[in-house]
Amino acid sequence: CFFFSVASLLPSILQQPARTLTYCSLRNGKRKTVKAVVKRFLRLHNGLWVRRRAGYKKKLWKKSAAQKKRLRELVLCTRTQCKLLDKMTTSFWKRRNWYVDDPYQKYHDRTNLRV
Numbered sequence: 001c002f003f004f005s006v007a008s009l010l011p012s013i014l015q016q017p018a019r020t021l022t023y024c025s026l027r028n029g030k031r032k033t034v035k036a037v038v039k040r041f042l043r044l045h046n047g048l049w050v051r052r053r054a055g056y057k058k059k060l061w062k063k064s065a066a067q068k069k070r071l072r073e074l075v076l077c078t079r080t081q082c083k084l085l086d087k088m089t090t091s092f093w094k095r096r097n098w099y100v101d102d103p104y105q106k107y108h109d110r111t112n113l114r115v
Contacts, residue, residue, distance in 0.1 A: 034088040041077070041085060045096045045108040049077040049085050 023032040042050045056071040063071070077085065086094070096108070 031090055033090050033093060037085055037088045038093060042104065043085070043089070043093060044104065044110075046110045047082060047086070048110075049082050050074050050104070050107075051077060 023034055024030065025032055040051060044050060051074070053071045053073065053075060060068060099105075102108075
């Protein structure tokens with residue numbers, strides 16, 4: 001009796017989790033954007049993604065001023081993270097946007113940068 005209960009759990013334990021794109025439209029099978037990516041990250045036109053530090057608005061009363069300053073800074077994602085985020089979004093989110101008084105304008109075009 002014990003062997004059967006363990007054997008039924010075994011395939012779920014052996015199966016490795018995969019971070020692949022799972023959002024597809026049911027009507028025509030095209031890829032869909034993962035909305036959590038669009039809410040949490042900003043894509044620069046040069047292909048880099050920008051994010052906030054984790055916990056930048058949590059329990060600020062117990063953090064020092066230096067730590068709060070570090071948490072306010074924006075962080076660039078790594079190359080593998082950028083590739084994953086590009087897979088999770090459609091071409092609509094990769095096009096260039098021209099905003100009035102864009103604070104990220106000087107960061108959209110970078111020279112001598114390998115991505």
